[in-house]
Amino acid sequence: MKPMFDEMHAGPAAVRDHYRSYAEWLAQQPQEVMRDRREEAEMIFRRVGITFAVYGDKDSGEGTERLIPFDLIPRVIPAHEWREMEKGLSQRVTALNRFIHDVYHGQEIIKAGVVPAEQILNNAQFRPEMVGVDVPGGVYSHISGIDIVRAANADGSGSYYVLEDNLRVPSGVSYMLENRKMMMRLFPDLFAENRIAPVAHYPDLLLETLRSVAPGGVNEPTVVVLTPGMYNSAYFEHAFLAQQMGIELVEGQDLFVKDDFVFMRTTQGPKRVDVIYRRLDDDFLDPDVFRKGSTLGCPGLLSVVRKGNVTLSNAIGTGVADDKSIYAYVPKMVEFYLGEKPILNNVPTYLCREKDDFKYVLDHLPELVVKEVHGAGGYGMLVGPAASKQEIADFRMHLLANPSNYIAQPTLSLSTCPTFVDQGIAPRHIDLRPFVLSGKDVQMVPGGLTRVALKEGSLVVNSSQGGGTKDTWVLED
Incomplete structure (x- = not known):
């Protein structure tokens, strides 16, 4: 032990x-x-x-x-x-x-x-x-x-x-x-x-x-927190941090791009935004470039980023x-x-995309923790020592289907x-x-x-x- x-x-x-x-x-x-x-x-x-x-x-x-x-x-x-x-x-x-x-x-x-x-x-x-x-x-x-x-x-x-x-x-x-x-x-x-x-x-x-x-050149920057909205798992945190910093919490629909700048809609009219602390993934930020039809982001946002504005x-x-x-x-x-x-050291890591590492992982599944490379929140992973024989067998099939999607580490x-x-x-x-x-x-x-x-x-x-x-x-x- x-x-x-x-x-x-x-x-x-x-x-x-x-x-x-x-x-x-x-x-x-x-x-x-x-x-x-x-x-x-x-x-x-x-x-x-x-x-x-x-x-x-x-x-x-x-x-x-x-x-x-x-x-x-x-x-x-x-x-x-x-x-x-x-x-x-x-x-x-x-x-x-x-x-x-x-x-x-x-x-x-x-x-x-x-x-x-x-x-x-x-x-x-x-x-x-x-x-x-x-x-x-x-x-x-x-x-x-x-x-x-x-x-x-x-x-x-x-x-x-x-x-x-x-x-x-x-x-x-x-x-x-x-x-x-x-x-x-x-x-x-x-x-x-x-x-x-x-x-x-x-x-x-x-x-x-x-x-x-x-x-550059902005002395009193306007900062906002961009949230996907109240149904997001961490919405409490988005609202909490905006309130603690004394800045606006906005959703994509509150922002728009005009003349190469980003503005937010306010009761006093449009206000230029300089820094966006975004709490949503890349895919949803700009429907003109990434995921088409996303209503969470702001069309044209990437072009403003590219211009440095x-x-x-x-x-x-x-x-x-x-x-x-x-x-x-x-x-x-x-x-x-x-x-x-x-x-600070890393935990030793086996890359399943590497032939020798992958062979080692397949041979030692009951001893290892195996994770998806893009996984988060404890989902899509195998904790070998705590898994049943059936769970290990099922996970082995996922690994064989797409080795490069996984890494493994000792428990x-x-x-x-x-x-x-x-x-x-x-x-x-x-x-x-x-x-x-x-x-x-x-x-x-x-x-x-x-x-x-x-x-x-x-x-x-x-x-x-x-x-x-x-x-x-x-x-x-």
Whole structure:
């Protein structure tokens, strides 16, 4: 059996230093008080409307709107670990932005033989329409959500790995902010006793980042959040962030193009828009160019981008770098563009499009996690050790039909964190999604969104698959 890394406990009776103060407090809390607090949190989240839409879920009894379960026990990260992770995240996102710029300009990384041409040019997320188009500061992914996991080493220590890069429209930051607000409301004494780095300034940093990438010559840029509408799974977050930044939340029908600029309709008449924080996929942005008949975007938008008169965050075509088959090359990108060794390591990855890798994957399916290269939300994947023989046999047929659509990774023993479940306090597997902002500078708030697999033994933390979230504490020195 693989060793487990427990975030709080170094052994049966040993608590890690950075958890000591919290563990002492937790030991004094009666179970019924914790249960009451959990019910209070659920009631408040329901009242505020913090829900997540689950598509195709007809049996939950709640229609398609669900609360994301919130766990009362925080994940705690010591200052020195966060400093190292922050450096690694900044390095990685900088290299990824350099890669995307290169893909749409000189393609030096292809010429150097580091990434095969077909991996990029045949990628469904590669947008030929963006070739040669310059974006402000050469930044394509202004908001990146990088998924981090920790796995146990043979000596009992734990190492952080990047599981995947989300560079198109990463979501979840509103839950990070609301979780912190909830913890401060339920347990104010904990924040008086512990030096916990703040996260509430994220909307200010986000707005600062968006303004910093406005087209040249615009001093007081107008920034908007573009949402597909209230039926989108993350609509709560779109509305929340617009409100927190004090900017307009718009839908495609609120925008129009005239004289090579984008305008929004207002009660006072048309107003020019300079930066669009878009929360919909490339396909729906401009029906003149991408998906014909889409009513979610704005006709003519790409032509304004090409002329440099509006900035899209994130840029069109950014998805070419968050494809799971491109992920395998990110460590090489760090060395190629920055001349540095990667601070954060990848999880070892097998590309099913490669003959030897594919043979290995087929021979070891019961041991591996296999994912679609464009998959998201925990859908379209196989967790070998948890799958039945029939599920493995069925998945093998999908693999044989389209090998290049899949990657595989060893089943990591994700670290566990004590979690308050119906039976009491028990370990559950977790990951972490820090949010990295890239504009004139690369910035992030300490921590991120900790997601937790609430089913015992499960490694799938996605909210769409029954996962929950926790507050993430980065302790200050």
